[in-house]
Amino acid sequence: MRRIVETTFSLIQRTGSLDPSMRDILAASGISTQAFYRYFASKDELMLVLLDEGRRRLMDTLERRMRNADSAADRLRAWIEGVLAQATNAAAAARTRPWVLSEQHLSTLFSEEQLSSVDLLVGLLHEPIRGLRGSGNGSPEQVASVATIVYRLTFATLRAHLAAGTKPTKDEVCELVSFCLQGVKAGAR
Secondary structure, X not given: OHHXXXXXXXXXXXXXXXXXXXXXXXXXXXXXXXHHHHHOOOHHHHHHHHHHHHHHHHHHHHHHHHHOOOXXXXXXXXXXXXXXXXXXXHHHHHHHHHHHHOHHHHHHHOHHHHHHHHHHHHHHHHXXXXXXXXXXXXXXXXXXXXXXHHHHHHHHHHHHHHHHOOOOOHHHHHHHHHHHHHHHHHOOO
16 A cells, blocks of 8 residues: 555656546556455545645655744744745655645545645644733634645645746745744734
8 A cells, every 4th residue: 555655646746637547656666456356446535645644744744844943933044934834845846846736636635635735734833822822812714824824825825836946935935934924923913
């Protein structure tokens, strides 16, 4: 099963397409159709496993970065920098590009799973946003709304760079972090 998952990730990265053929998956992983169906009921089920695995890897990376940060502002910065780091490294960009650029398609095919991924990523932002706003400055709904805005701004920036094949500059990352920090703090007034 691991070999099928890793092989499919590699095919997606190499081709830039989220829809490798079953023939390509089977050939690259060196397994038979029968062996594939021992592990997965369908290609869609394999795609769900890939979505979950990708989300888990990103969550682990972001959580590790945030855990090493000292303050709420640094945790928010770590989250934004962690997301945008996917466009700064050529291998990471190649791995991430098909997924981010196909977000609408994935939302159509796997709406519940895609929404769950977004909710988990946005959820990581709640604690630093509460910390920046201070106690009593924002209901849970307001914090969730601000976290969603930070998510959308950051992923829109990532998507633009992945689509253009460019890397965010250090200045651009700093400006985005500064903008988000100012917005979070201003909303607390």
